[in-house]
Amino acid sequence: MSKDSKMRATINQKLTEMGERERLKELLRAKLTECGWRDQLKAHCKDVIKEKGLEHVTVEDLVVEITPKGRVLVPDSVKKELLQRIRAFLAQHAT
């Protein structure tokens, strides 16, 4: 198991060091904005805020409400593309 976690740590480190993580983040952000995911979630945020009251809303409230919905709302094409890129990176740099 420790070998596993070691390998994971190495890969994560490589991901960050080579700038690939940043690139993937940017790619994901761009794709999500393009497909309207951001606007959908923002609309959901509005509902949450109206529910909780403008003055009393906290980051925790938003995170708890938004993150699960956000995960579900990601379109399949975006998910596939990102996974493809991650797998390519792993194939190149793992072991």
Add this chain to the structure above:
Amino acid sequence: MKMEDMSLSGLDNTKLEALAQDIYSDLVEDACLGLCFEVHRAVKQGYFFLDDTDQESMKDFEIVDQPGVDIFGQVYNQWKNKECVCPNCNRSIAASRFAPHLEKCLGMGRNSSRIANRRIASSNNMNNKSESDQEDNDDVNDNDWSYGSEKKAKKRKSDKVFLHSLKQHIPLVSFIAVRYLFMFCMLCFCPHVIARGPIDF
């Protein structure tokens, strides 16, 4: 050994897949958190609901989608068939051509002086040869950009005539000038060369 290797690589594959999924969900969570922070800051700074307006104002500025009318609801070809009378030459001009015509007519545009001079020059030429109808040149010259080829052809023709006459004279003129210059120089500096007979010192 091979079997073991295969099973090891199989494990690796599932592990790699799991790792890929984990990395992916990390990235998505990052994106969600980013959005949450943005929204929270907007709420606390008070600009989150800034782009919302009430329903009535939204209805006022809705996009219009009727035929014959632009998206603001205004009729856009209202002035297509209207004609105006020019106060300078008292001609009836189409509304869309009125501004350029006025420019030329009043002599205040960019090219108005050039065109006027050209017309005077060509009318002098024409008067010597034959009478032609100059009246309609105004409209042709109005369209600086669209009747480009016609204008160029006209210009080339008149320029050609002028240049041609000049060209015929240039060689002769220059030859005579050079000859005189040469003779003058010889007279000044080497008079003995002009003399017919041999030189006796």
